[in-house]
Every structure is written in structure tokens, then in C-alpha cells.
Amino acid sequence: MENKGVFSLLTDNLETFLQYTGFANATPGHILMILIGLLFIYLAIKKDWEPLLLIPIGFGIIIGNIPLFPGLSVGVYEEGSVLNILYQGVQKGFYPPLIFLGIGAMTDFSALISNPKLMLIGAAAQFGIFGAYGIALAAGFAPAEAGAIGIIGGADGPTAIFLSSRLAPDLMGAIAVSAYSYMALVPVIQPPIMRLLTTKQERLIKMKAPRAVSQTEKKLFPIIGFLLTAFIVPSGLPLLGMLFFGNLLKESGVTRRLAETARGPLIDIVTILIGVTVGCSTQADKFLQMKSVYIFMLGAGSFVIATSAGVLFVKAFNMFLKEGNKINPLIGNSGVSAVPDSARVSNNVGLEYDKTNYLLMHAMGPNVAGVIGSAVAAGILLGFLS
Amino acid sequence: MKKMMKKGLLILLLLIFVASVQDLGAQNMSDMRINEILVxxxxxxxxxxxxxxxxxxxxxxSYGTVDxxxxxxxxxxxxxxxxxIPRGDVLTKIKPRQHSLFWADSKPHRGTFHLNFNLDESKELLFVSSDGRTIVDRIEIPHSIITENVSYGRFKDGVSVMADKKTLDITNTWGILERTSPSTNNFGADKEPPGMLFMKIDPYGIIMAFTAMSVVFLSLIILYLVFKNIGKYNIKISRKKAEKAAAGSKHIVTEExxxxxxxxxxxxxxxxxYEDNDAHDVENTILTIQKVTRNYSPWSSKIYTLRERPFKSR
Structure with a gap:
């Protein structure tokens, strides 16, 4: 009798235990998301596509999609759980400005300072954001959601997370994963568009070598740049402030330790946390919706528009420039702020047509201008739609 | 004496700091407004x-919590x-852009939010800072226009319309409200979010694209113009310097x-x-812990290792 009691107790407990396991709670959605996570990890390791982003996001997707019995306080959406606490940086939007601090501390703006007209390319490429905004509105998204989706075209992960956490928190997971995926796919998406929109003659344009920039100019850039942009778009303050502050740490010459921390350990820590928690936020029940598919499609569209706008703008701009001062339209794609990937794409495509035409330094100008431009654009969307 | 003065200065600075911090607190209270009353x-x-x-x-x-x-x-x-208003009650911490309701029933023993006067005979209402002297907000009660169960409030929450820099335009600030709204917005609680309003005038995002792109371009054009001119100025200055420094030389190659x-x-x-030749970046000397083959080396010479003893000059 006593033995039977122990046995039934054991089986009861085992049954309860089994209810808590992932096997009992798994759904096809969970399995699909885990496979997507594994695909991300595969692409990062085998294809070397943005491994610093895809490995944390990919593993985060796996963590976030382990089937859970609700109420154990372990899931990313369960208040007070460790993952939920780490996710606050994404939800409240304090990871992206910290990443911008690191980006500022590692970015050399001298290419931009030496040839400031390249800034305009960075502005033109932001058309991708607003083009996608219009398409998203037409597709039936609410204005705030459309704004958050449009920012994918800025090719700037932290800005996308920052803006979507403010405008459309429900879509943040899909927007962040989409933004980072397309950033990783920059070398695949951009070259065909660049080839399509340029003639062979244009691709062979050799640009004037940039002049050397004095240290004073480099020191002045973050201060003046911040004051001007922040006064125009105060809603972009967290991103612009941290970006230019990080750059001042780098260029001031007297805060080397701080700059090294910002561009080294700090940005690494935040990248790990933002990647894993964004990945975790893609729980199957929240992520696997038709909306996510639309977001991925609109994201691709915004990248295409942004790249095209950059290239076409350079072509139009060249009509007003004297011979010898012309810009190679192959750097138009780098107006999106995927630093330095899109600049690298400009260089590689340029080298395909002329082995002596190195465009990297020229392309870095619009590339870093794109970072400023997308932060300004995010500020405008926030100001208009929140 | 000097030490005493330093200490005094330090204490003074500390006091100024404390006073300024207190002032900040007072500033928070200054964000409170009397918003609506029902007599x-x-x-x-x-x-x-x-x-x-x-x-x-x-x-x-304000956009911060005020206690x-x-x-x-x-x-x-x-x-x-x-x-x-009693201290220590968590409910007296008013969240950003939120309301707090006090009952004017002359029954303060019923709790924090019950006042010791009522409004029927009151001519004026004042909200005073914790120093007991600074009047943060005041409003005269126009009994002649206020009837039963009708509230008198600001048309927009917390907003004061000014006739000029110093005078409040009372008629455009306060008035009889369409409906009473205790602990909620006097106006706009049911208004649409800004994005939806914007969509009504711009359903395809064209105005947004045009406006936003103009702002992005404007920001970067200003930055472009500023740095174009800074660059020009910088080149000019460097050229002048280089010309001055090498006035006699045949050819000057400036940095620019x-x-x-x-x-x-x-x-x-x-x-x-250097990589191919495995060369050291200091050419003539190499620091090593191995024995130097030469018998004499300045590194082993006692002359170079001796130091002169310090002495007082007379």
C-alpha cells in the first residue's frame, strides 16, 4: 500500500516535471524559430556575414524559443526574469545610444571633413526610410508602425531598435532582426543595384584624392556637428549626443582611455546584450505573424530604395560638378549607414572595373554621414509620430 | 589662516551646492498647477x-515625478x-503629466487628500511650495459663473495662456468645462495619437517624405557649409604659416x-x-638582456650609470 503511494507520488511528480519540459510545450513555431536561429549562426560562421551580430542574435533566437511553461519567471517577456531585466536596455532604449557612443569613438570622420559635399549623399540615401514609410502606410500599417518599419532603410541596427521601441514596441523584434539581417546582406543586395543604375564610364570615374585633415578640424567636428544637428532635431538627442560625444573622446587626444573603453569593452558588452536580447524577443508566438513577413519584405524594399536614391543622387549631383571634381556614383550606396560594409562594397565594385581605383576612403564619407542622417531621420519620425 | 580660509571657501561652496539642490526641488514643485475645481x-x-x-x-x-x-x-x-499635504504618503508623488485630486470637505481627518476647508465660501485658491512662502499657483474662484456640478478648469491641462510676458490671459486659460474630468485630462483625453492625425492629412507619406528629407538635407547642408569654410580657413592659415616658416626655401609642400x-x-x-625585414623600429640600438659581445659598450660603462650627487649652489 505504502509502495503504491510512493509510486503514484513519483509518477505524479514525473508527470508534472514532463509538463514543464520543452518537449511537452514545443510547437511547430518554436521549432521553426530555432531553425532560423541555427541558420543565423551558420551564416555567421560559414559565410562570415556580420558574425558579431548574427551569432548573438542567432543564439538569442534559440534561447527565446525554448518552449517554456508560463509562469516560471524565466522568459524574456516575464516581468522580473533575468532575461527580462537584460531586455530593459532594448525596451527602454538605452542600449542603442551606448552603441552609438562606441561607434563615435571608433569612427574617423576625416574622409567626410576633407570632402564635406559627400555629406549630401548620406542625406539622399535616407530616402529609403521615407519611401518604405509610404509603402508601409499603403500596406495598411499604422503611421507609428510604418515609421518604425521605414527606419530599416537607414541600415542602422541601433537606430532601428531605438525608434521601434518608441513607436511600435510590438514589432521591435521583427524590425531589429530584419535590420540586422539586411545589414549582413549589404554585399549581396547592393552591387546589382549599383551596376544597374550606372554606366561603365561612370564606374571608372577617378575621384580627387582627399586632403589631409588637421587635428583641430577633427576636434571641432563633433562639437559643431552635435550642436547643429541637435538644435535642428532635438528628438534625436540620445543618438546624436552619444555619437558625437564618443567621437570627441577619440579626437580630443586627452581621453584615450575613455575612448578605448567606449570603442572596446563597452561596445562589445552592449553588442552582446543587445544581440542576445533582441534574439530572445523573437518568441514564436509573438514573432511568427504575417506582419513579420511584411516587415521583412518592406525592409528589403527600403534597402533597395536607399541604395538607388544614393546612386541616383550622385549621378544628378555630377551634372553640377566640374570635370575633375566628379564623384563616382559607386559610392552612392554607402549613404546608408551600414559602416563600413557598404563602403567596402563601393570599393570592391569599383575595383572590378578598374584595379587602381580605390574608392574606400571616398565611400567612408557618405557612410559616416549616413549614420548622422539616419539618427536625424529617426529624430524626425519620433517628433512627428510619437 | 590660509587653511582656515580654504576650509571656509569649501564650506561656502558646499552650502551653495546644497542650496542649489534644494532649489531644484523647489523647481519641481513649481511645475504643479491647479488644473480644475468643482465648487x-x-x-x-x-x-x-x-x-x-x-x-x-x-x-x-513636468516630465518628472513631483512629490x-x-x-x-x-x-x-x-x-x-x-x-x-502630509509628507511620507506614497500617493503624494505625482507621476509625470498626471493629476491628483483633493476633496474640499473640511474633513482632514479622513486622509491626505481631504482638505480642512471647502470651496463654497472660498474666494481664492492657492498652491504653496513646501517653504510655506512661495505661491506656485493661484486662481480666483468666479462664483458668479460656476453652478452646481459644473467644473471650472484650464482648457488645456497645465497650460497658461499669457496676454503678455507677465499677465495671464485668464479668459483663454480658464473657463467652464464641457464636462467634469477629475483625475483625467480636461481636453484631449480621447484625442487621436499624433501619427493618426498626421495620416489624415498625408495618407501616402508624401508630405512626411518631403518634410523629413528637407530636414535631413538641411542638417547636413549646414554641416557641409560650416566644414567647407572651416577647411578653407584652415588651409589658408596653414599656407601662411608654411610660407612664413620657409620664406627662403625654393619649394614648400604644405600639408594640404x-x-x-x-x-x-x-x-x-x-x-x-619592417614586417618583411623583421626590422626593429629603433634603428641604431637594440635593448637586450643577452651579453654584449663587445668588451666596451656605453650600456655597461660606469661613467654613464653614475649620477651626480645633488648639491646646494651658493
Whole structure:
């Protein structure tokens, strides 16, 4: 009798235990998301596509999609759980400005300072954001959601997370994963568009070598740049402030330790946390919706528009420039702020047509201008739609 | 004496700091506004005790939490400390852009939010800072226009319309409200989010694209113009300096004439040369812990290792 009691107790407990396991709670959605996570990890390791982003996001997707019995306080959406606490940086939007601090501390703006007209390319490429905004509105998204989706075209992960956490928190997971995926796919998406929109003659344009920039100019850039942009778009303050502050740490010459921390350990820590928690936020029940598919499609569209706008703008701009001062339209794609990937794409495509035409330094100008431009654009969307 | 003065200065600075911090606190209280009042309540909201009485709504206009514990509400300009809002009650911490409701029922024993006066005979209402002297907000009660169960409030929460820099335009700020709204917005609680309003005038995002792109371009054009001119100025100054420094020399190559690519190429060439030859970057001397084969070396010479002893010069 006593033995039977122990046995039934054991089986009861085992049954309860089994209810808590992932096997009992798994759904096809969970399995699909885990496979997507594994695909991300595969692409990062085998294809070397943005491994610093895809490995944390990919593993985060796996963590976030382990089937859970609700109420154990372990899931990313369960208040007070460790993952939920780490996710606050994404939800409240304090990871992206910290990443911008690191980006500022590692970015050399001298290419931009030496040839400031390249800034305009960075502005033109932001058309991708607003083009996608219009398409998203037409597709039936609410204005705030459309704004958050449009920012994918800025090719700037932290800005996308920052803006979507403010405008459309429900879509943040899909927007962040989409933004980072397309950033990783920059070398695949951009070259065909660049080839399509340029003639062979244009691709062979050799640009004037940039002049050397004095240290004073480099020191002045973050201060003046911040004051001007922040006064125009105060809603972009967290991103612009941290970006230019990080750059001042780098260029001031007297805060080397701080700059090294910002561009080294700090940005690494935040990248790990933002990647894993964004990945975790893609729980199957929240992520696997038709909306996510639309977001991925609109994201691709915004990248295409942004790249095209950059290239076409350079072509139009060249009509007003004297011979010898012309810009190679192959750097138009780098107006999106995927630093330095899109600049690298400009260089590689340029080298395909002329082995002596190195465009990297020229392309870095619009590339870093794109970072400023997308932060300004995010500020405008926030100001208009929140 | 000097030490005493230093200490005194330090204490003074500390006091200034403390005073400024206190001032900041006062600034928070200064964000509070009397927002709406109901003088005679016979058929409006009830308090927790089931009584209907007049009420006063305060509004925190700031984007930070304000603790109004220790502040005063009064209907008597001669007695600014008539009712002190008790300290230590968590409910006196008013969240950003939120309201707080006080019952004017002359029954302060019923809790923090029950005042020791009522509004029927009050001519004026004042909200006073915790120092008991600073009047943060005041409003005259126009009994002639206020009827039963009708509230008198600001048309927009916390907003004061000014006739000029110093004078309040009372008629455009306060008035009889369409409906009473204790603890909620006087206007716009049911208004559409800005994005939806914007979509009504711009359903395809064309105005947004045009406006936003103009702002992005404007920001970067200003930056472009500023740095174009800074660059020009910088080149001019450097040229002048270089010309001055090498007035006699035949050819001056200024930094600006040398492109960054040239510097990059030189650095690259030097880097690959040193890498290929495994060369040390200090050419003539090599620091080593191995025995030097030469019998004499300046590194082992005692002459070089001796130091002169310090002595006083006379």
C-alpha cells in the first residue's frame, strides 16, 4: 500500500516535471524559430556575414524559443526574469545610444571633413526610410508602425531598435532582426543595384584624392556637428549626443582611455546584450505573424530604395560638378549607414572595373554621414509620430 | 589662516551646492498647477466615503515625478500654510503629466487628500511650495459663473495662456468645462495619437517624405557649409604659416598639398618593409638582456650609470 503511494507520488511528480519540459510545450513555431536561429549562426560562421551580430542574435533566437511553461519567471517577456531585466536596455532604449557612443569613438570622420559635399549623399540615401514609410502606410500599417518599419532603410541596427521601441514596441523584434539581417546582406543586395543604375564610364570615374585633415578640424567636428544637428532635431538627442560625444573622446587626444573603453569593452558588452536580447524577443508566438513577413519584405524594399536614391543622387549631383571634381556614383550606396560594409562594397565594385581605383576612403564619407542622417531621420519620425 | 580660509571657501561652496539642490526641488514643485475645481457637488463624483463634496485637481506639468508632500493648499492668502499635504504618503508623488485630486470637505481627518476647508465660501485658491512662502499657483474662484456640478478648469491641462510676458490671459486659460474630468485630462483625453492625425492629412507619406528629407538635407547642408569654410580657413592659415616658416626655401609642400593617400602609401610601404625585414623600429640600438659581445659598450660603462650627487649652489 505504502509502495503504491510512493509510486503514484513519483509518477505524479514525473508527470508534472514532463509538463514543464520543452518537449511537452514545443510547437511547430518554436521549432521553426530555432531553425532560423541555427541558420543565423551558420551564416555567421560559414559565410562570415556580420558574425558579431548574427551569432548573438542567432543564439538569442534559440534561447527565446525554448518552449517554456508560463509562469516560471524565466522568459524574456516575464516581468522580473533575468532575461527580462537584460531586455530593459532594448525596451527602454538605452542600449542603442551606448552603441552609438562606441561607434563615435571608433569612427574617423576625416574622409567626410576633407570632402564635406559627400555629406549630401548620406542625406539622399535616407530616402529609403521615407519611401518604405509610404509603402508601409499603403500596406495598411499604422503611421507609428510604418515609421518604425521605414527606419530599416537607414541600415542602422541601433537606430532601428531605438525608434521601434518608441513607436511600435510590438514589432521591435521583427524590425531589429530584419535590420540586422539586411545589414549582413549589404554585399549581396547592393552591387546589382549599383551596376544597374550606372554606366561603365561612370564606374571608372577617378575621384580627387582627399586632403589631409588637421587635428583641430577633427576636434571641432563633433562639437559643431552635435550642436547643429541637435538644435535642428532635438528628438534625436540620445543618438546624436552619444555619437558625437564618443567621437570627441577619440579626437580630443586627452581621453584615450575613455575612448578605448567606449570603442572596446563597452561596445562589445552592449553588442552582446543587445544581440542576445533582441534574439530572445523573437518568441514564436509573438514573432511568427504575417506582419513579420511584411516587415521583412518592406525592409528589403527600403534597402533597395536607399541604395538607388544614393546612386541616383550622385549621378544628378555630377551634372553640377566640374570635370575633375566628379564623384563616382559607386559610392552612392554607402549613404546608408551600414559602416563600413557598404563602403567596402563601393570599393570592391569599383575595383572590378578598374584595379587602381580605390574608392574606400571616398565611400567612408557618405557612410559616416549616413549614420548622422539616419539618427536625424529617426529624430524626425519620433517628433512627428510619437 | 590660509587653511582656515580654504576650509571656509569649501564650506561656502558646499552650502551653495546644497542650496542649489534644494532649489531644484523647489523647481519641481513649481511645475504643479491647479488644473480644475468643482465648487458645489451634489450629483458628481463621490469620495471613498461615499460623500459628494467640492474638489480640486492638481496637475504635474513636468516630465518628472513631483512629490507634493509638505506643500500647502489654502483658500486664504493671509494664511498660506492652512493645509499642509502630509509628507511620507506614497500617493503624494505625482507621476509625470498626471493629476491628483483633493476633496474640499473640511474633513482632514479622513486622509491626505481631504482638505480642512471647502470651496463654497472660498474666494481664492492657492498652491504653496513646501517653504510655506512661495505661491506656485493661484486662481480666483468666479462664483458668479460656476453652478452646481459644473467644473471650472484650464482648457488645456497645465497650460497658461499669457496676454503678455507677465499677465495671464485668464479668459483663454480658464473657463467652464464641457464636462467634469477629475483625475483625467480636461481636453484631449480621447484625442487621436499624433501619427493618426498626421495620416489624415498625408495618407501616402508624401508630405512626411518631403518634410523629413528637407530636414535631413538641411542638417547636413549646414554641416557641409560650416566644414567647407572651416577647411578653407584652415588651409589658408596653414599656407601662411608654411610660407612664413620657409620664406627662403625654393619649394614648400604644405600639408594640404599632400594627399592623405600619399601618407597612407608611405605608412603602408614602411609597414611592409619592417614586417618583411623583421626590422626593429629603433634603428641604431637594440635593448637586450643577452651579453654584449663587445668588451666596451656605453650600456655597461660606469661613467654613464653614475649620477651626480645633488648639491646646494651658493
Amino acid at each position: 458645489t457637488n451634489t450629483d458628481d463624483f463621490e469620495d471613498d466615503f461615499g460623500n459628494k463634496s467640492g474638489w480640486i485637481e492638481l496637475f504635474n506639468t 507634493i508632500g509638505g506643500c500647502y493648499i489654502t483658500n486664504d492668502p493671509e494664511n498660506l500654510t492652512k493645509y499642509m 598639398e599632400t594627399s592623405a593617400e600619399v601618407f597612407a602609401a608611405i605608412s603602408m610601404a614602411l609597414h611592409s618593409f
